Amino acid sequence: MQHLFHHDGEAALAAALRQRPLLAFDFDGTLAPIVARPEDARISQAVSTRLKALAAQLPLAIVTGRTVDDVRGRLGFEPRYIVGSHGAEDPLVPAAAAALAAALEPVRERLRARQAQLADAGVVIEDKGASLALHYRLARQRAQALALIEEVLAPPDAAWHLFGGKMVVNVVPRDAPDKASAVHGLVAHCGAGCAVFAGDDVNDEPVFESAPPHWLTIRIGRDERHSAARFFLDSPSETAMLLERMLVLLCAPERP
Ligand SMILES: [Mg+2]
Numbered sequence: 001m002q003h004l005f006h007h008d009g010e011a012a013l014a015a016a017l018r019q020r021p022l023l024a025f026d027f028d029g030t031l032a033p034i035v036a037r038p039e040d041a042r043i044s045q046a047v048s049t050r051l052k053a054l055a056a057q058l059p060l061a062i063v064t065g066r067t068v069d070d071v072r073g074r075l076g077f078e079p080r081y082i083v084g085s086h087g088a089e090d091p092l093v094p095a096a097a098a099a100l101a102a103a104l105e106p107v108r109e110r111l112r113a114r115q116a117q118l119a120d121a122g123v124v125i126e127d128k129g130a131s132l133a134l135h136y137r138l139a140r141q142r143a144q145a146l147a148l149i150e151e152v153l154a155p156p157d158a159a160w161h162l163f164g165g166k167m168v169v170n171v172v173p174r175d176a177p178d179k180a181s182a183v184h185g186l187v188a189h190c191g192a193g194c195a196v197f198a199g200d201d202v203n204d205e206p207v208f209e210s211a212p213p214h215w216l217t218i219r220i221g222r223d224e225r226h227s228a229a230r231f232f233l234d235s236p237s238e239t240a241m242l243l244e245r246m247l248v249l250l251c252a253p254e255r256p
Pocket residue numbers: 026027028029030199200201
């Protein structure tokens with residue numbers, strides 16, 4: 001992976017913008033810095049203003065593990081698309097979310113049965129309908145909290161898919177769409193020539209892995225050396241610089 005702000009990355013960004021891309025961004029760790037309490041996550045005014053300006057020129061999507069309603073209130077503008085719950089809450093398939101939420105009922109029962117123990121260990125359960133998130137960032141003993149989560153969810157059920165994230169274990173129905181199916185669906189829906197996608201976590205890798213070569217994929221952070229993204233940026237503050245760079249390139253006159 002190369003840094004996006006080197007020569008090859010600059011050329012790839014300019015090439016992607018010439019194809020009238022879908023611009024798609026994860027939220028936490030990509031647009032907004034990771035914070036101890038997920039409810040405190042915010043994007044800066046500069047990021048909000050730049051996203052709004054980009055959304056006036058190109059189709060723009062926020063593709064997040066949060067619920068659609070949760071992230072909508074954190075943006076300061078209305079993007080054309082918001083996909084929530086890691087792809088499971090998709091505006092193009094609105095009926096799917098309710099069925100996916102019902103499929104997680106057995107997981108909720110298991111969590112309810114061990115609720116007090118999980119709370120004592122510092123595990124915060126977030127029910128997002130079509131997905132569940134078990135956060136252990138605030139646990140005093142994170143390794144023990146993670147072991148307890150794994151024990152409560154064992155044995156694994158074929159009907160669910162578990163995947164880790166940054167101090168979180170996510171549970172989604174096995175057949176739920178992921179971020180990759182969501183982004184490919186949006187590209188087709190809006191007739192975009194390609195996608196520019198940035199994300200920072202495990203659930204963003206399916207997008208990187210499934211991207212055709214003319215898409216531009218960017219991993220935020222260097223914590224995953226084996227990421228399938230083509231380029232990386234170091235932090236959400238560099239994402240803010242990327243947004244500004246896109247606006248400059250979109251305003252620049254076409255070279256002969
Ligand atoms: Mg993220």
